[in-house]
Amino acid sequence: MIEAVGLTKRYGAQTAVDNLSFQVRPGHVTGFLGPNGSGKSTTMRMIVGLDNPTSGRVTVGGHPFRLLPNAPRQVGALLDAKAVHGGRSARNHLLSLAQLSGIPATRVDEVLGVVGLRDVAKKRTKGFSLGMGQRLGIAAALLGDPQVLLFDEPVNGLDPEGILWVRNLMKQLAAEGRTVLVSSHLMSEMALTADHLIVIGRGRLLADMSVKDFISANSADFARVRTPGTDPREREKLTSSLTEAGGQVLSEPDGALRVTGLPLPRISDLAHAADVRLWELSPHQASLEEAYMRLTQSAVDYRSTADELAGFEPPDLGPYGGGVPQGYGPAPVPDVPHEAFFAPPPPGAVVPRRYPDGTTGTTGTAGTTGTSAPAAAPAGPPADGDPTRHDGRDSNEDAR
Ligand SMILES: Nc1ncnc2c1ncn2[C@@H]1O[C@H](COP(=O)(O)OP(=O)(O)OP(=O)(O)O)[C@@H](O)[C@H]1O
Numbered sequence: 001m002i003e004a005v006g007l008t009k010r011y012g013a014q015t016a017v018d019n020l021s022f023q024v025r026p027g028h029v030t031g032f033l034g035p036n037g038s039g040k041s042t043t044m045r046m047i048v049g050l051d052n053p054t055s056g057r058v059t060v061g062g063h064p065f066r067l068l069p070n071a072p073r074q075v076g077a078l079l080d081a082k083a084v085h086g087g088r089s090a091r092n093h094l095l096s097l098a099q100l101s102g103i104p105a106t107r108v109d110e111v112l113g114v115v116g117l118r119d120v121a122k123k124r125t126k127g128f129s130l131g132m133g134q135r136l137g138i139a140a141a142l143l144g145d146p147q148v149l150l151f152d153e154p155v156n157g158l159d160p161e162g163i164l165w166v167r168n169l170m171k172q173l174a175a176e177g178r179t180v181l182v183s184s185h186l187m188s189e190m191a192l193t194a195d196h197l198i199v200i201g202r203g204r205l206l207a208d209m210s211v212k213d214f215i216s217a218n219s220a221d222f223a224r225v226r227t228p229g230t231d232p233r234e235r236e237k238l239t240s241s242l243t244e245a246g247g248q249v250l251s252e253p254d255g256a257l258r259v260t261g262l263p264l265p266r267i268s269d270l271a272h273a274a275d276v277r278l279w280e281l282s283p284h285q286a287s288l289e290e291a292y293m294r295l296t297q298s299a300v301d302y303r304s305t306a307d308e309l310a311g312f313e314p315p316d317l318g319p320y321g322g323g324v325p326q327g328y329g330p331a332p333v334p335d336v337p338h339e340a341f342f343a344p345p346p347p348g349a350v351v352p353r354r355y356p357d358g359t360t361g362t363t364g365t366a367g368t369t370g371t372s373a374p375a376a377a378p379a380g381p382p383a384d385g386d387p388t389r390h391d392g393r394d395s396n397e398d399a400r
Helices: 040-047 090-100 105-114 130-142 160-175 187-193 211-218 232-244 264-273 288-299 305-309
Strands: 002-011 014-024 029-033 055-060 075-078 148-152 179-183 196-201 204-210 222-226 248-251 257-260 280-284
Touching (some): 014 040, 014 204, 029 187, 040 075, 160 179, 187 288, 211 288, 232 257
Parallel strands (some): 029 179
Antiparallel strands (some): 222 280, 248 257
């Protein structure tokens, strides 16, 4: 198990990791998420003793990494796949690591096979592609057959087959009872790989919970409702009824309605009371990406100027957008106010916009560029009900 308690790292005036406390348990793949510069790599470096905390502590199996006997056999890490001597062959690179830790050469050949690099084992690493380098880094992490594994962006540069392989490898390692901590910016991949998440923003803990709980706590779910045929009167009648009951309704291009703020049974009852038949009443569950975006919007440091021009200004819903059930995750972080992410509106839907000069309008349609403001940030449905807020040398072999 990895345990961080009050972990803090400052570089001069810059606080990279801020009072972070969490546990990474064995038997799970734990996703480590956060925007660029949020402190993931710094945290991982502190776990393996490459950086010293300014305050607080982090332990592996109850001990600081530097006090672990024969640490490489207990903790394996892929932190920077490029940190390899380019003049060495893949096999010699691993062999040098193995010799430092008393690991037999047979294990080197074993892990080369596991990561699929056997055929290029004698090639110098400076001729490796990004994906080959990642595979070599994973091989190095696996070398000591450790119980605790850290992977910083392991699928970076991998082809689809490689991504699938990494996903299965992580799961297999966890199923063997190991502790697996993986950082990634690929939310769709994390949704398939991780079962637990630790999310940080500007060095602080934003969430520590299962993927399932994370999505349901941070998602803006909606219902899709469709009335028979294309008779607009039916839709209008239903729209009035739903709006009067406190729902927010947007039209989708295919004539369906996107309804937020009302549970499905209530929508059904209201339709029945209004004598409107329904051909569709379906729940839309947010993706991990949507939930992640919703939670971390306010902790993003590096944003495209196009987002600013589009007046990206999500409303302040308070910590966790009011959506995190009691008992989940850490206490709210007061200085990192949570703001909402809005799922993109349906393509073609006319959406109100707010521009940087404070004016509003409906010049843009979803998926198209508005006439008076560049469209870049998704201007989504008003989940909070406020319609104005949106927001080498390759074949040279070593002598050996
Ligand atoms: N050696 C260093 N000296 C000074 N500042 C640093 C150093 N290492 C990291 N930082 C700063 O600490 C902050 C956190 O960086 P870190 O690399 O840990 O973030 P990250 O979450 O891994 O980002 P990314 O997703 O882009 O890889 C950043 O502001 C970064 O500039």
